[in-house]
Amino acid sequence: MNIRAIQQICYGLYIISSRKGEKFNGQIANTVFQITSEPPTVAVSINKQNLTHEFIQESRVFSISILGKEAPMPFIGNFGFKSGRELDKFKEMNFKVGITGAPIVLDNAVGYLECEVISVTDVGTHTIFIGQVKESEMLSDAEPMSYAYYREIKGGKSPKTAPTYIAPEKEQEKTVAPEKTKAAGAAKYSCIVCGYVYDPDAGDPDSGIAPGTPFEDLPDTWVCPTCSAPKSEFEKI
Numbered sequence: 377m378n379i380r381a382i383q384q385i386c387y388g389l390y391i392i393s394s395r396k397g398e399k400f401n402g403q404i405a406n407t408v409f410q411i412t413s414e415p416p417t418v419a420v421s422i423n424k425q426n427l428t429h430e431f432i433q434e435s436r437v438f439s440i441s442i443l444g445k446e447a448p449m450p451f452i453g454n455f456g457f458k459s460g461r462e463l464d465k466f467k468e469m470n471f472k473v474g475i476t477g478a479p480i481v482l483d484n485a486v487g488y489l490e491c492e493v494i495s496v497t498d499v500g501t502h503t504i505f506i507g508q509v510k511e512s513e514m515l516s517d518a519e520p521m522s523y524a525y526y527r528e529i530k531g532g533k534s535p536k537t538a539p540t541y542i543a544p545e546k547e548q549e550k551t552v553a554p555e556k557t558k559a560a561g562a563a564k565y566s567c568i569v570c571g572y573v574y575d576p577d578a579g580d581p582d583s584g585i586a587p588g589t590p591f592e593d594l595p596d597t598w599v600c601p602t603c604s605a606p607k608s609e610f611e612k613i
């Protein structure tokens with residue numbers, strides 16, 4: 377089996393949000409797709425370990441915020457690499473509560489859908505929630521983020537609970553493919569917490585780090601843009 381073939385499937389990047397009583401939670405997902413148009417129905421795959429899974433099972437509602445291409449990595453990291461069991465992800469977010477009662481993240485979203493669960497399928501580590509769309513709205517004309525753009529241009533990784541997660545040893549088999557040659561010789565560094573790769577050629581513009589900045593020259597206050605781990609949690613690739 378060639379895992380690279382599976383990786384050719386195209387996705388977007390979304391925040392799936394739900395509620396349990398008065399508590400809100402949301403998480404990044406790439407596995408969202410429309411199933412029917414009459415009535416509009418979508419499916420999303422959520423890891424059973426995630427708090428959002430528990431919330432959707434309880435409330436039977438969820439929202440999908442479709443992220444734009446310009447969504448910054450710290451914003452994605454807040455929803456993708458942190459658990460709502462440890463922090464309130466909505467604390468400093470611009471969001472609203474929709475007609476289904478589900479919270480809807482508005483920051484960096486080009487549009488959103490609100491859904492009521494009509495069917496649930498157990499697929500081992502994950503559950504597929506099928507939802508009928510009860511409301512949908514556009515928020516901007518910006519281009520939606522594709523999962524390929526998130527991974528290749530923004531340097532994003534999948535957390536271990538993502539359906540598309542690949543263990544690092546398998547990932548290496550895949551990257552035997554020719555690498556783009558870089559003019560500057562500065563080394564890339566990888567976050568051992570979340571797998572984010574700091575590429576000196578790209579810098580970290582979201583955190584004010586200009587392209588061409590070697591890892592060694594990053595200020596000590598710099599943290600991983602995805603999971604907020606300090607510089608000491610990085611290793612040379």
Ligand code: FE
Nearest residue numbers: 567570600603
């Ligand atoms: Fe990280």
